[in-house]
Amino acid sequence: MRLNHEDLAMKTVELQQYKRRLLDLRARLRTNEYRSIDAALEDARPPGEHENPLPPSESLDKETTLEFAEHDLHQAVSAALERIERGTYGVCETCGREIPPERLAVVPYASLCVACERKAETE
Numbered sequence: 598m599r600l601n602h603e604d605l606a607m608k609t610v611e612l613q614q615y616k617r618r619l620l621d622l623r624a625r626l627r628t629n630e631y632r633s634i635d636a637a638l639e640d641a642r643p644p645g646e647h648e649n650p651l652p653p654s655e656s657l658d659k660e661t662t663l664e665f666a667e668h669d670l671h672q673a674v675s676a677a678l679e680r681i682e683r684g685t686y687g688v689c690e691t692c693g694r695e696i697p698p699e700r701l702a703v704v705p706y707a708s709l710c711v712a713c714e715r716k717a718e719t720e
């Protein structure tokens with residue numbers, strides 16, 4: 598993909614938006630250090646849907662998994678912020694191709710394109 602001047606300017610604005618989102622996400626992970634992602638997600642749910650249907654044992658397993666996820670997420674967010682500083686943000690770390698903006702919109706800390714991520718997951 599060839600970038601003209603306008604695209605580059607746009608890219609900078611987008612980059613700042615991603616940076617803000619990532620900083621926001623990281624700040625939230627910090628303040629929620631002793632809370633589970635589950636609780637954070639619960640806050641985002643509409644009222645009346647706060648019941649937890651899981652029995653205690655399953656709920657515990659889930660929490661352990663989420664703690665790992667949270668740690669990974671913090672690392673992924675920090676790494677993404679580093680890539681913004683280095684100017685390599687939005688580029689797949691494996692194949693060097695551009696990560697589609699639709700993917701970054703959903704996963705702003707993505708370091709791999711969809712194809713490479715799938716490959717990494719199956720390895």
Ligand SMILES: [Zn+2]
Nearest residue numbers: 689692710713
């Ligand atoms: Zn890739």
